[in-house]
Amino acid sequence: MGSHHSHDSQDTTAASALPTPATQAGRDGLAALLARPERAVIALDFDGTLAPIVPDPDQARAHPDAVPALAALAPKVASVAVVTGRPPGVAVRHGGFAGVPGLEHLVVLGHYGAERWDAVTGTVTAPAPHPGVAAVRAELPGFLDRIGAWQGTWIEEKGRSLAVHTRRAADPQAAFDLLREPLTGLAAEHGLIVEPGRMVLELRPPGMDKGVALLDHVRALNASPGGVGAVLYAGDDLGDLPAFAAVDKLRSDGVPGVLVCSGSAEVTELSERADLVVDGPAGVVGLLKALAARI
Structure with a gap:
């Protein structure tokens, strides 16, 4: 396998597939995540990030390798959360997230965090609508x-x-x-x-955004021993900007983070702010697989 590598490339194929963030903050975030994965939170948008964008949202399905990649990574980290504007039950169905070995502790924060689905119970908790x-x-x-x-x-x-x-x-x-x-x-x-x-x-309603959802989730996890040591967030659309801002806030509070853009030419605001731009859902899945292999 390694015969065609130059003598100085020691790393395995899986490790070499792990892309390097373009920013120092992103490189620090990735290093912290790899150093203490059991304290890391991996948070991901659904549409455009785990599922390719399609003209009819009802037809959206997770990339075929998304669930296996998440199931390989989830047992090694503190939390995997899907953060979406969709109702959580829809994201769970379209993602195929229910009853998957390895995803027993997956959380779906739906309606921008207003509703929550926990794999461990298979139930949705929600307040009254506005x-x-x-x-x-x-x-x-x-x-x-x-x-x-x-x-x-x-x-x-x-x-x-x-x-x-x-x-x-x-x-x-x-x-x-x-x-x-x-x-x-x-x-x-x-x-x-x-x-x-x-x-x-x-x-x-105001006050519901992916940033609030992500910060609330991290805050709840911080109540447990050890707390959160790193956060990775991946998204593709303007609705993900508040989550990017939440990671910036966590970074300013001393929690390293990585901002990933699921590459879209449609939304340059995200790619300009990201530490790492990958090529759509296939790129996100590749990143998740590389992380699981490296940890």
Whole structure:
């Protein structure tokens, strides 16, 4: 196997597949993770990170190697958490995360952390939904008609939030630009905010974001002996920026971290802030496998 390697490359094939972060903070985060994996938190977005982006979100499925890679890594670290805007039960079904040996302690923080699914119990815990969501749900179809929303624009029902998608419109970006301001106004009337994403505008309660979810999760784990020694977060969309900010906050508090962008040319804000850019879900899975092999 090693015959074609130059004499100075001592590392194994698996280890050489572990990419090097472009930033010093990222390299420090990865070193801390590898040094004390039992204190590391691995947190990952679902759509675009573990599952390839598809035009119909109902058809989204985890990359075929995602579950085996997570199952190999999870027993070696403090926690693996999937952090998603979707209802947790949907992410669990689309991901195939239930009843997998090795993933007994997986946590899915759904609806931006408002709902939580634990593999160990197989149950979802959740508070009551925000009343503004029901009000917007009733108004939204007529509202879109009145403002002349493009054909192909559609509403996704997410229970604790609503999303308006423009990816199927003739000109997705123009449809997105047309809707952004009016939907922001409608959301504000009902105490909601608009979270923009890749050709989608989500109307949801404030104070629910992936950063809050990640910090809450880390805080809960810190209550246990040893605490959290490193955090890796991987995402691909604007909704992941608050989680990136949460890792920055943890770093400033002395907890090393790694920011991974699941490479997308659609969202440059994330790749510019990331320590490491990988090539979409296949790249994320490759990173998880390399980590599991190295630890």
